Amino acid sequence: MKGRTIALDHLNGAEAAALIVDGRLEDLVVDTDAPRPGTIYRGIAERPVKGQGGMFLRTPDGSAYLRQIKGLSPGQPLLVQVTGFAEPGKAIPVTTRMLFKSRYAIVTPEAPGLNISRRIKDDDMRDRLLEIAHETMTGEAGLILRSSCSGADPDAIAEDIDSMVQLSAQVLADGGDTAETLLEGDGPHALAWREWTEAADLDTAEGSFERHGVLDMLDALRSPVVALAGGGSMAIEPTRALVAVDINTGGDTSPAAGLKANMAALRDLPRQLRLRGLGGQVLVDPAPAPKRDRKQMEQVLRAALKQDATETVIAGWTQLGLIELQRKRERVPLHEVLA
Structure with a gap:
């Protein structure tokens, strides 16, 4: 079957998304009980790891490990973001360099500046995106405009930028002193909208995995x-x-x-x-x-x-x-x- 299809369904009760291109499974995301990448915590520094330049943090989902610890002391609260999944028995990997990602924009509070995806080659398009960014951006945070901006509605891009700027400002304004989850990472359905941006048929009805042969492809995996x-x-x-x-x-x-x-x-x-x-x-x-x-x-x-x-x-x-x-x-x- 030719073309691109995005199927949003559930596997064993967990949210799942599949991308099928020309009848072949190209990507698959299934939700789990583990903390999702992109989740932001207010963590509490607990103890440094001597010789490794890292520190364990306390979070609502268990112990996390941070590599950059210059100027950090035990008991200090700080904002960190989950960067990936932990191996069994290991701490959640986190960073202090947070990214606020959406379909068209990525706001980078720790990296000021404006960048446009290199995949966008058209000079006129790049100029229009610069105008949208300058009109919408506030504060000193950095901004990356993704390749999905090419051909997208300017109002949708501006709305996306503004939404991420406001979200980052809200999170960074946190002043608490206990371990807490401030922002949940995106689930599979949100990730599909955010990352699979090329034109595709969308099937969100229950049973979409069975209709498009995803279950058989999973058996092969x-x-x-x-x-x-x-x-x-x-x-x-x-x-x-x-x-x-x-x-x-x-x-x-x-x-x-x-x-x-x-x-x-x-x-x-x-x-x-x-x-x-x-x-x-x-x-x-x-x-x-x-x-x-x-x-x-x-x-x-x-x-x-x-x-x-x-x-x-x-x-x-x-x-x-x-x-x-x-x-x-x-x-x-x-x-x-x-x-």
């Missing part, structure tokens, strides 16, 4: 093995320490079998990690291929990661010929959500 074009396969298996990815050529015995399997796997790897909610250290064991093919494989992987919103760093090749990645933990692993 329960398996660690991903079939690749040409007969190869890729196995993605999370462990406590890292995510192991093994690429195999299958029944293809041609001289270029390794390169073909690796290229197909690396093109699809960011999508598979995104759908499975996997992050942290990722080690990829490519199918056998000459060293001269490594540059080409890296180019394919970089191009695929460029289309993925999750921050991922290619650390390089290990001495054993593995590709090492470091990926931000932005979601709870799917196998935990579906358990």
Whole structure:
């Protein structure tokens, strides 16, 4: 089925959103009991971690860990924002550099200045956006206008900016001294509206996942093995320490079998990690291929990661010929959500 579809539904009673492009599942967000990224707390500093330059904070949802602690002392209240999901048994990762995100605008209280997405190339459009921003912005906070502003209604953009400016001012004006949740992060349905901004058919009626085949696609994601074009396969298996990815050529015995399997796997790897909610250290064991093919494989992987919103760093090749990645933990692993 051609085209883009956004399905908003529930899985096991939890809010969920799916993005389907040309009949293939491109993204999936499922709500959990864990604190959502974007949540803002008034936290209370508890104890520093000597040698690591960090400090544990008390929040309504448990212990949080902050890396930047210069000038911070135990017992001091401060505003922090959740940056990702914590691994089991670990503290919630937080930062003091808060972002207030919406569909068109991101307000950055700690980073003054006005920036427009580089994806907007049209000079006239950029000039119009600058005018809207200058007319709407108040205070000293910074502003980022997102690529979704291209072709959007100017009034909607101005309203979005104003809403985020007011929200940031309200939160930053907090003067309390006890641990409290000041702002909940966006749930899956709000995230779909905020992040999946390209034109798409929207299905919000109950049962949309079943109508669009999302449930069958989820069943396929329960398996660690991903079939690749040409007969190869890729196995993605999370462990406590890292995510192991093994690429195999299958029944293809041609001289270029390794390169073909690796290229197909690396093109699809960011999508598979995104759908499975996997992050942290990722080690990829490519199918056998000459060293001269490594540059080409890296180019394919970089191009695929460029289309993925999750921050991922290619650390390089290990001495054993593995590709090492470091990926931000932005979601709870799917196998935990579906358990």
